[in-house]
Amino acid sequence: xxxxxxxxxxxxxxxxxxxxxxxxxxxxxxxxxxxxxxxxxxxxxxxxxxxxxxxxxxxxxxxxxxxxxxxxxxxxxxxxxxxxxxxxxxxxxxxxxxxxxxxxxxxxxxxxxxxxxxxxxxxxxxxxxxxxxxxxxxxxxxxxxxxxxxxxxxxxxxxxxxxxxxxxxxxxxxxxxxxxxxxxxxxxxxxxxxxxxxxxxxxxxxxxxxxxxxxxxxxxxxxxxxxxxxxxxxxxxxxxxxxxxxxxxxxxxxxxxxxxxxxxxxxxxxxxxxxxxxxxxxxxxxxxxxxxxxxxxxxxxxxxxxxxxxxxxxxxxxxxxxxxxxxxxxxxxxxxxxxxxxxxxxxxxxxxxxxxxxxxxxxxxxxxxxxxxxxxxxxxxxxxxxx
Numbered sequence: 001x002x003x004x005x006x007x008x009x010x011x012x013x014x015x016x017x018x019x020x021x022x023x024x025x026x027x028x029x030x031x032x033x034x035x036x037x038x039x040x041x042x043x044x045x046x047x048x049x050x051x052x053x054x055x056x057x058x059x060x061x062x063x064x065x066x067x068x069x070x071x072x073x074x075x076x077x078x079x080x081x082x083x084x085x086x087x088x089x090x091x092x093x094x095x096x097x098x099x100x101x102x103x104x105x106x107x108x109x110x111x112x113x114x115x116x117x118x119x120x121x122x123x124x125x126x127x128x129x130x131x132x133x134x135x136x137x138x139x140x141x142x143x144x145x146x147x148x149x150x151x152x153x154x155x156x157x158x159x160x161x162x163x164x165x166x167x168x169x170x171x172x173x174x175x176x177x178x179x180x181x182x183x184x185x186x187x188x189x190x191x192x193x194x195x196x197x198x199x200x201x202x203x204x205x206x207x208x209x210x211x212x213x214x215x216x217x218x219x220x221x222x223x224x225x226x227x228x229x230x231x232x233x234x235x236x237x238x239x240x241x242x243x244x245x246x247x248x249x250x251x252x253x254x255x256x257x258x259x260x261x262x263x264x265x266x267x268x269x270x271x272x273x274x275x276x277x278x279x280x281x282x283x284x285x286x287x288x289x290x291x292x293x294x295x296x297x298x299x300x301x302x303x304x305x306x307x308x309x310x311x312x313x314x315x316x317x318x319x320x321x322x323x324x325x326x327x328x329x330x331x332x333x334x335x336x337x338x339x340x341x342x343x344x345x346x347x348x349x350x351x352x353x354x355x356x357x358x359x360x361x362x363x364x365x366x367x368x369x370x371x372x373x374x375x376x377x378x379x380x381x382x383x384x385x386x387x
Contacts, residue, residue: 022068025075026082031089037079039110044134046078047106049085049094054102056121067124073131078107101169107134115142117168141168148176155183159195166199174205181207188214193221203234203254212258231258242274265295281313289322303330304339311345320350337367341377348384357384 026048027034038045048065050057064070074080085094085102093099097106097114105127107116116134137143141164148161158180165173177199184192187210197218200207211218212231219227235258238251251270255263268291275284288306297303303326310323324346330339340363347356360381367374 023066023071024080025071026065026080029081031093034079034081035110035112038108041079042110043077043079044115045106045108046074046080046131046134047093047108048080048082049090049097049099049102049104049106050082051084051086051102057103059121060103060127064122064124064127070124070127073128077131077135105130107131107140109142113142116140116164119167119169141165153179155180158183162195162199173199174202174207178206188217190221193218197222197230200230201234201237203238203258204250208234239270248274265291268294276309279313285310285314285316285319289319292326297329298333300330300333300336300339303327303333304342307339307346308342311342311349317350320346324350335366337363337370337372337374337377340366341374341380344377344380348380353384353387357381360384 027037029037034045037043048057048060050061083090083093085091085099096112097104097108097117099106101119103120105118105122106114109115115137116130118130122130133139139160144157144161144164147157158176162173162177162180165176177195181187181192181196186192187196196207196211200211202208215227222230235254238247238254242248242251248271252263252267255266259266268287272284272287272291275281275287288310292306297306307323307326307330310319310326314320314323324343327339327343327346331343340359344356344359344363347353347359360377363377364374364381366372367377
C-alpha cells in the first residue's frame with residue numbers, strides 16, 4: 001500500500017505543470033492543432049517566441065512564467081505555447097510573424113492573425129497587464145489597427161497605435177507618432193514630452209528635431225544623464241546601420257548637429273574604424289594618416305597601437321616611416337617595453353637591422369625591469385641576426 005501511495009504521488013508530480021506551483025501551463029501539439037483548439041475553445045493563443053541562447057527568455061521562464069498569478073490568468077484565458085524560433089515549426093512561424101528579437105510575446109487568434117504583441121522581458125505585473133490588453137479589442141494591437149484602417153484618426157487612437165507599434169518593434173511607428181503630435185497644440189505638455197522622449201529614435205524625424213531643440217526642457221523633466229544617454233543611443237543605432245557612403249554622409253551631418261565641437265574628429269575616426277573593421281587596409285592607411293595629422297594624439301597607448309597596426313597590416317616604406325614616427329612619439333610620452341618593441345619591429349620591416357637590434361635590446365631591458373614577457377622580442381632578435 002505504501003509503495004502504491006508513493007507511486008501515485010510520483011505520477012501526480014510528473015503530470016503537474018512543469019513550471020511548478022501553478023505557473024503558466026504550456027501546451028504541446030502542432031501549430032494546426034493549436035489553431036483548432038483556439039477555435040474550439042474560443043481562446044487566443046499566447047506564444048512565447050524564444051531561442052535557447054536568449055537570456056531574457058530564460059529569465060521569463062524562471063521568474064515570470066513560474067508565478068502562480070501568471071498561471072491563474074494565462075491558463076484561464078489563453079492556450080499557451082512556447083516555440084523555439086530556430087527549431088521545427090518555429091522557423092516557419094518566425095518568418096510568418098516576422099520575429100526579429102527575443103523574447104517576442106505574441107497573441108494570435110484562431111485564424112492565425114496576431115491581435116497583440118510585445119518584445120522583450122516583462123516582469124510579472126507587466127506580463128499580466130500585457131495579457132489583459134490582448135483580451136481587450138479596444139486596446140489590443142489588432143483592434144487599434146482595424147480602427148485606424150477604417151479611418152479613425154482621433155488623437156487617442158493615434159497615441160495608442162503609435163505606442164502599440166513601438167512596443168511590437170514595428171519601425172513604421174514614427175508615422176503614427178507624428179500624426180498624433182500633429183493633433184497637439186502643445187508638445188511641451190507632460191504627456192507629450194513623455195511620448196516624445198520614449199518614442200524618439202530616428203534622428204531625421206520631427207520628433208528628434210523638437211527633442212534636440214528643446215533639450216533643456218527634457219533635461220529638466222528626465223535628467224541630464226538620461227537625455228545625454230538617449231542622444232548617444234540614437235547616434236549609436238545609426239552607426240550600427242552604416243553600409244554605404246551615403247550613410248556616412250548622414251552620420252557626418254548628425255555629428256555636426258549633435259556634437260558640433262567634436263564632429264570633425266569623430267567623423268575622421270569613424271572612417272578609420274570602418275576601414276579597419278572591413279580590413280580595407282589600402283584605404284585605412286590614408287584615413288589613419290589624415291586623422292593623426294589633423295588630430296595628433298598625446299596618448300602613448302593610442303600611438304603605439306596605430307604604429308603596431310601599420311607594422312602588421314599596412315605595406316609601403318612611406319607608411320612604415322610614418323609608423324616609426326608614431327612609435328617614437330609614443331616613447332617620448334612613456335618609454336616602455338611595448339612601444340620600443342613596436343619600434344624594433346618597424347625598423348626591421350624597413351630593413352634597418354642595426355636600429356631594429358638596438359630598439360629590441362632596449363625593449364628587453366625595459367621588460368626585465370617591469371616583469372613583462374619578452375619572448376616575442378627575443379624571437380625578433382633571432383630573425384634580425386639570421387637575416
